[in-house]
Amino acid sequence: xxxxxxxxxxxxxxxxxxxxxQSLQLSGDQEAPSPMEAVLMAVAGCSSIDVELILKKMRxxxxxxxxxxxxxxxxxxxxxxxxxxxxxxLHGDIKEEKAKQAIELSMEKYCSVSLMLKATVDITYTxxxxxxxxxxxx
Amino acid sequence: xxxxxxxxxxxxxxxxxxxxxQSLQLSGDQEAPSPMEAVLMAVAGCSSIDVELILKKMRxxxxxxxxxxxxxxxxxxxxxxxxxxxxxxLHGDIKEEKAKQAIELSMEKYCSVSLMLKATVDITYTxxxxxxxxxxxx
Numbered sequence: 001x002x003x004x005x006x007x008x009x010x011x012x013x014x015x016x017x018x019x020x021x022q023s024l025q026l027s028g029d030q031e032a033p034s035p036m037e038a039v040l041m042a043v044a045g046c047s048s049i050d051v052e053l054i055l056k057k058m059r060x061x062x063x064x065x066x067x068x069x070x071x072x073x074x075x076x077x078x079x080x081x082x083x084x085x086x087x088x089x090l091h092g093d094i095k096e097e098k099a100k101q102a103i104e105l106s107m108e109k110y111c112s113v114s115l116m117l118k119a120t121v122d123i124t125y126t127x128x129x130x131x132x133x134x135x136x137x138x
Numbered sequence: 139x140x141x142x143x144x145x146x147x148x149x150x151x152x153x154x155x156x157x158x159x160q161s162l163q164l165s166g167d168q169e170a171p172s173p174m175e176a177v178l179m180a181v182a183g184c185s186s187i188d189v190e191l192i193l194k195k196m197r198x199x200x201x202x203x204x205x206x207x208x209x210x211x212x213x214x215x216x217x218x219x220x221x222x223x224x225x226x227x228l229h230g231d232i233k234e235e236k237a238k239q240a241i242e243l244s245m246e247k248y249c250s251v252s253l254m255l256k257a258t259v260d261i262t263y264t265x266x267x268x269x270x271x272x273x274x275x276x
Contacts, residue, residue, distance in 0.1 A: 001174065001175065001178065001208070001209045001210075001211065002206065002207070002208045002209075003171075003175055003178040003179050003182065003206070003207050004182075004204065004205070004206045004207075005179060005182035005183060005186060005204070005205040005206075005207070006202070006203070006204050006205075007186050007190070007202065007203045007204075008201075008202050012187065012190070014179075014182070014183045014186055014187075016171070016175075016176075016178075016179030016182060016183065018171045018172075018175045018179075020168060022169075022170055022171050023171070024162050024163075024171050024176060024179055025162075026179060026180065026183040028183070028186075028187035028190075030158060031160075032160055033141075033154070033156045033160050033161070033162050034156075034183075035179075035180035035181075035183040035184035035187070035251050036139065036180070036184070036250060036251065037139065037141055037154075037156045038154075038162060038176050038177075038179065038180040038183070039176075039177060039180045039251055039254075040139065040141040040154075041141050041143060041152075041154030041156075041162055041164060041173075041176065042164065042173035042174070042176040042177045042180070043173075044141065044142075044143035044152070044154060045143060045152045045154060045164040045166070045172075045173040045176070046173035046174070048143060048145050048152055048166075049150065049152075049166035049173070052145070052150070052166075063146075064144070064145065064146050065144070065145045066142065066143070066144050066145075067142070067143040067144075068140065068141070068142045068143075069140070069141050069142075069143070070139070070140045071139045071140075072139075073139065073250070074250075077247060077248050077250075078247060078248055078249065078250045078253045079250045080250045080253055080254050081250075081254065109215060109216060110215050110216055111216065112174060112211070112212075112215075112216045112217045112218045112219075113173050113174065113177055115216045115218055116177075116218050116219065116254075116255055116258050116259065117254055117255075119257040119258045120254050120257045121254065
């Protein structure tokens, strides 16, 4: 896996590009997500992929997923994450036990981003299920 | 620090948003950078911010920076990074010793993204300086 990042001095804006030519804008100056925010988004994205695939295999009716990730950082440099709290909101008719199992599998076994961070960061997670009703979206 | 991520079942596309409302697109299906690619971009971005700020304090003439990050991953799940090689290309009239010092300070002391990964990943780095000439850009 290879990425490249470019910057022009003074702009504090960075363009990262992957091997397929797709890019993300990052910023050191609040003009785009910061690198540390990108890491939190990667934690959420990585785990969402797992949870979606696992719930699909379990034939659960996941319609939509929202994940929020709240982190605290060290006060002195290096300002690493101290804690990361992940909250999953699963929309659909999903059995609680299946949701629990899918999220646990992601966080304990598959999600490479959070499993790398886990060595130094205290990561916790919670979830809720929001069943869809007949009238939703009408 | 808080981020939110949304997905619609089946799309494998994820939109992460920070507290300022700025977002990044991530994908589990090659339609945008993957979460693991985003982590590498965050490593490069985080360190670029440091190197830029440190070289500025050192009154070095950094015009532009390019960073490439190459990583290998575990073959079995969790497919965490095993090695990360970072290569910095610094454009401008920069003293080699200052460049070395700035990069070392970033990688050993300030860059929170790489310092979190360092606990489990073998991270190495190299750099080159490309002096600007009078005629460049004409």
